[in-house]
Amino acid sequence: MNADDGNFEEPILRLRRRIEELSALPDDAAHRKEIEKLREKLERVSKEIYAGLTPWQKTLVARHPARPYPLDYVEALMSDFVELHGDRKFADDAAVIAGFARFRQRPVAVVGHQKGRDTKEKIRRNFGMPRPEGFRKALRVMELAEKFGRPILSFIDTAGAYPGIDAEERGQAEAIAVNLREMARFHVPIVVTVTGEGGSGGALALGIGDRVLMLEHSTYSVISPEGCASILWKDAARKKDAAEAMRLTAADLRDLEVIDEIVPEPPGGAHADPAGAAAAVGEAVERHLSEVADLTPEERRERRYRRFRALGRFETAGPA
């Protein structure tokens, strides 16, 4: 991340390098003191930089290659994870993960997007951009959750649904639409966490829940800043302006009442301290899950409907 204002992390990386260098030197009191001072500075500088990120910089953090992905949260927060495969109609889409696990003793269903770390895995997972069978696999597992009364935990991290010929042929739009309708109808608790990129319909297709949480530096938007810039400004290079205008940060979405809570990230972002990020996600998910688990199934469904029904801003003129 050196272009596009991505070099905002440079001071942090420099301090980390310095600490590493010193740590390699003989362990004496002077070095220890120096390292201690540098660590304090690192924490302070990380906090300062991350408190002042622009919307475009947050977009870059949300896409950071080292950012924890949904499977990392499953790994950190859950036990007995059994990943399930396939939509029973066409294929298994590795851009979506789905299965069952135990979250703080409670059996839950898990669905999420998954981008892949190295080149080979990225290609296998199609960079986390699902085809219809990915959405249908998630739906199949969520239907099992509904059948057996297990809460659903959804983790969102995708640039969007895959825009390809095959995806269109097999009904990308239909797959997303059905997920929206069905997630609104389930009786079991659903807690959604946006952990990275919340990219448009492909994100929302796993995003209807009783509660929707967002990590502090994640984003959620109707279209990517690049896409918005190329359509409205006729110039993809205006992505920073588009990122500003679209209001895609967690704080914006809280102001617009689209999300329920911002989950704070460790200083320097989730990728600087994945364990710290997972602990914060685990605490927030547990709290919201316990709250909605206390409602009756019908009450929960009704409130979820009301929650989404209330979204939007408009004016009423004249006779209505």
Place this chain on the structure above:
Amino acid sequence: MWFRKDRAPKEVREGRTSKVPEGLWVKCDSCRQILYNKELARNFKICPKCGFHFRLSAPERLRMLFDDEEWVELDPGLRSSDPLRFRDSKKYRDRLREAEEGVGPSDAIVVGSGTLDGIPVIIGAMEFFFMAGSMGSVVGEKIARACERALADRRPLILVSTSGGARMQEGILSLMQMGKIAAALGRLAEARVPYVSVMADPTTGGVTASYAMLGDLNIAEPNALIGFAGPRVIEQTIRQTLPEGFQRSEFLLEHGMLDLIVDRSEMKATLARCLRLLWDGRPAA
């Protein structure tokens, strides 16, 4: 609520190629034949030479489907606000004002309650000439209310889509309309009130990925562009030219996404026949 006067669609600027100017003659976008405007209007705005379906305004669409001029517009007073104070090359507020002056105040959908071949129905017709039929909070709210009204009155719902997708100027709130509408359609489905989706050229993006694909019946006009991702986005992603006829109605029918392709001149009769086969019109026991 009020009775809509027979308001002629005003001249629109956003209509690109398919608008029919007020002159006596018009050239068909498809076959380039010169057509007599009145003849075109009498023929459901279908080119008599080649069958090309010209784009319709929402009032034109509703006049073709409702039995008479006595249908009632629902929620005509809803207006887009500017929740993000959005500005690209132009302010969203200015775009809205221009669209309202050029097209009318009903935003990108007009919803009405009336009868179709004697069957009491709610019909929503999208207005492509209003900001490319884009779906923001007003479209979402009108459709959600239309669903709730259809459910309360136990009237079948018909939504005629023609849209470029979600309205970017309302950001995440536009995206959330997809969830809101899909949830409302879920309730209608549970109550066993029919919902028929009719797709006209073009139906893309978040509109397709929410209500347009959720009909008990999905019906399209011939040769309409229907898809999730736009053809240009797909071309840029895969760096290939798209096959002939890709994302057209006939392609979707072949791939199992549509129940029917229906010529506009047959649309009303087909809807009536289908509704009568599905629905006896009596309230649920």
